[in-house]
Amino acid sequence: MEIMLAILVGVLYSTGVYMLLRRSIVKFIIGILFLSNATNLLVFLAAGVTRGQPAFIKKGAEQAELVADPLPQALVLTAVVIGLGILAFVLALKYKFFQVSGTDDLDQLKPTEE
Amino acid sequence: MFVVALPILVPLALMLLLIIIPAPVFSRWTAILGSLGLLFLSLYLLILLQDDPVLVLQAGGWKAPYGISLVIDYMSALMLSVSALLMLSVSVYAMNFLRGESYAQLFYIFFFSLAMGINGAFITGDVFNLYVWFKVMLLSSFVLISLGCSKEQLRGGIKYMGLNLIGSLFFLAGIGLLYGKTGTLNMAHLAKILIDDEQSILMNSSAMFFFLAFGIKAAVFPLFFWLPSSYHTPNITITSLFAGLLTKVGVYAMIRFFTLFFVQDQDFWHHLLLIVAGLTMVIGGMAASTFYETRRILSYHIISQIGYMVMGLGIYTPLGIAGALYFTVHNMIAKTNTFLVSGLISKVKGSYQLKEVGGLYRQYPLLAVLFILPAFALAGVPPLSGFFGKFMLIKAGIDASRYGITAVAILTGLLTLYSMIKIWNEAFLKRPVNKDQKLKGRLSFSDIFPSVLLGLASILMGLFAAPVFKFVMAAANSLLDPSLYIESVLKGFLP
Helix, strand or coil: CHHHHHHHHHHHHHHHHHHHCCCEHHHHHHHHHHHHHHHHHHHHHHCCCCCCCCCCCCCCCCCCCCCCCHHHHHHHHHHHHHHHHHHHHHHHHHHHHHHHHCCCEHHHHHHHHC | CHHHHHHHHHHHHHHHHHHHCCCHHHHHHHHHHHHHHHHHHHHHHHHHHHHCCCEEEEHHHCCCCCCCEEEECHHHHHHHHHHHHHHHHHHHHHHHHCCCCCCHHHHHHHHHHHHHHHHHHHHECEHHHHHHHHHHHHHHHHHHHCCCCCHHHHHHHHHHHHHHHHHHHHHHHHHHHHHHHHCCCEHHHHHHHHHCCCCHHHHHHHHHHHHHHHHHHHCCHHHCCCCCCCCCCCCHHHHHHHHHHHHHHHHHHHHHHHHHCCCCCHHHHHHHHHHHHHHHHHHHHHHHCCCCEHHHHHHHHHHHHHHHHHHHHHHCCHHHHHHHHHHHHHHHHHHHHHHHHHHHHHHHHCCCEHHHCCCHHHHCHHHHHHHHHHHHHHHCCCCCHHHHHHHHHHHHHHHCCCHHHHHHHHHHHHHHHHHHHHHHHHHHHCCCCCCCCCCCCCCCHHHHHHHHHHHHHHHHHHHCHHHHHHHHHHHHHHHHCCHHHHHHHHCCCCC
């Protein structure tokens, strides 16, 4: 399971980086989206995956059994929610930029450098 | 210690208040009085620290490694006070510079949410919580930087946003790996586990992720491109706010992480930090000298100065860290002040282009005085604050026999001096471009007051360097020997 997830994380990262390097701003945003999901999975994976053992402790149990670590799941949940907020803002920014400038091309962004 | 959470809760409450009551005059005064309140609050925290050098609040009553710890030590309290001082001056400055702008109300709301993010980042004692505060800060700054919705600002906003989002992804990936290896995200607990850790080399992957994340936020050498391409676009009030506060949060986090728990493999890290510091100084300084637009010169100059702070961290002696802290405080004050003055110049002359202004020394001597204070402070002229910061760093460099970086630091001082003299010559000494050029506007009290306040702070930091030095030395010593920090947060918890 870990191996599968690790490969998936790698694929997502490479897809994300590929999209980041495109000229279109929309593709850039999609790239960031891929990267953020890859990172979420990475956090989830790094703490170790435990199969079929949710983090509940039976009532009256003296000692907790081996359960999945709930903390990385909580971290991922928080990160996903923050990511959603960011994505909404980013898309709004992109839309506004398209309205003002009529372009979706990152190369058109150059003139601020002068 | 409930008071520990107040620097986060006060801006939150004020932000909500401003959302509920959207009246221009009300929000203007709320911003000023609120920042004043934050300043007094942080001074009060400084006084509390005299008795107890580490103030801790376990949020929600959860014990240390399980809940979120909020911790204030010398460094946090110092950064809190300076950022409150900057917020106070910017909020006064905003009175006239944002008057009549359609987005003034939004500015004040996000002003406080930015303050909440920054204060949270300074206070928190938990790595993931720091990530959340970073995001609060980033999101507020995304909104602030694109507030005017002009083409230029949106362009700058997209660049700023893109690179900073990538930085925060590095941050999150670092958190994942760190948690996987240590099983904790509480900074004190991490320090306890990692200080006598044997497999130090394994920590480098997480440390590198964090270094990249904070490096992007602090705008160090290969990662600074977002800063100069976005900082000159928004309203000068917003630029001044960002110039003093945002990059320094990255520096703060870097100092915190690399003194508290990423203390393995020191040879590699300190060399890396010093190389990055040297390149940041030189490249920022050289780039600054090629421009003729005040905001651009100053933006590149921010980058150059970040190098000095990283240099102090890389030297890693008590004097080096103390120098970095002193320099950070000095730089936050002086840098914001130069941006404020560049706004004043543009208000009087109607332009940020140095080619189009001139003769201000004769036309507006007061403005010349206001400019010369922060400019000389940045260049490191003795009675002002910058001299002592550079002196400490250079002395630390020589003591630790890091001669290369010390030489670079001294030479970069010349580049700084050059870009300040360029602004001085072009804007103040040069003859006015058109003989009969009239001044575009007069400055009122609320325009000048923030700059006077920060200028005085620069002078006082220089005149009373001894007590400030004592304080930053105490802060540096407590950073390099975190046993008290660990003990106060964990309260005897054994891993």
